[in-house]
Amino acid sequence: MSSAATAPAVVGVIGGGRMGAGIAQSFAAAGSRVVVVERDGATAAAALERIATGLRRAAERGTLAGSSDLDLPDRVIAVSSVAELPDDADLVVEAVPENAGLKAEVLAAAEHVVPDGCVLASNTSSLSVTELAAALRRPGRFLGMHFFNPVPVSALVELVLAPGTDATALDAAVRWTHALGKEDVVVKDSPGFASSRLGLALGLEAIRMVEEGVADPEAIDTAMRLGYRHPMGPLRLTDVVGLDVRLAIAEHLHKTLGERFAPPRLLRERVARGELGRKTGQGFYPW
Known part of the structure; x- marks a missing residue:
């Protein structure tokens, strides 16, 4: 620098x-x-x-x-x-x-x-x-x-x-x-650039894991923080970014890059209920 x-x-x-x-x-x-x-x-x-x-x-x-x-x-x-x-x-x-x-x-x-x-x-x-x-x-x-x-x-x-x-x-x-x-x-220039594309892929898979009952959000986030040294787990990060923002990006990448970015049902349901994350007081975590 x-x-x-x-x-x-x-x-x-x-x-x-x-x-x-x-x-x-x-x-x-x-x-x-x-x-x-x-x-x-x-x-x-x-x-x-x-x-x-x-x-x-x-x-x-x-x-x-x-x-x-x-x-x-x-x-x-x-x-x-x-x-x-x-x-x-x-x-x-x-x-x-x-x-x-x-x-x-x-x-x-x-x-x-x-x-x-x-x-x-x-x-x-x-x-x-x-x-x-x-x-x-x-x-x-x-x-x-x-x-x-x-x-x-x-x-x-x-x-x-x-x-x-x-x-x-x-x-x-x-x-x-x-x-x-x-x-x-x-x-x-490419759909999702580098950061949003990779970050969203991880976040969507974490949401699918919650949807499938693999583990609860805290366990998934702890695994990524302690196992891979992420400063924040993908589900807590989704709450910080906003579930509505994540859904909009997922829909855009779904259209441009295909099925691997299809928004999970759980994400759509939470956004429909107004559970948008930190800005509304409730997402995958209470705030």
Whole structure:
């Protein structure tokens, strides 16, 4: 990792939910000026509060990279329109829900606002970066920057290349990833990329094992933690990610890669009951 890597001066983040707020927090902590776009004033204010809380907790833990200045107005602002993205942005990361049409729409709108030298990126965890690039006038400056939850403490960013991604865009993304104190892996665009595809395969098989009565969730997770040194078992991780998110990715990979990614019945049933994991208080575990 290069010690000389510096964060982009100005970053736009479209979407201020858990992932978007985490991305914004990470860049702000690294010294970037950040503009977060949400759909209206209320959700923009909520996004700003998430970021402020995250920065404050990081400072309390002593893990805040860079300056400990938490005066957010100088570091992060939230707006309610893509049209309000800064016209001097170096990087814009889209972090809206995993809907290809919505992602393409906001990326195309951002392209009309930002300067020619700005890199555009999607935080998608499984959608085709090649198809998203097709919505842009200049697809060469676009790539996937797949961050992991929780973003501020995760060690990885998966950089996903479409066939037309320029080397300059990749070089900038690598440099900025290192400036956040994270490692990069570079992969070609493929359904599920590397991380989601392998992670989902393990998670789906663990769900099938519960469905078949092989073992309970705690036993399966303990086996993977202690036997294979996973920091978290696949079922607890599914709760953290969200069962609905896992189901959506599974359905996408089922269509593109075949039957081995068919969602288990138990996963569909839990999502139908609203048992989505940590965010609803119940998944494979109570939270």
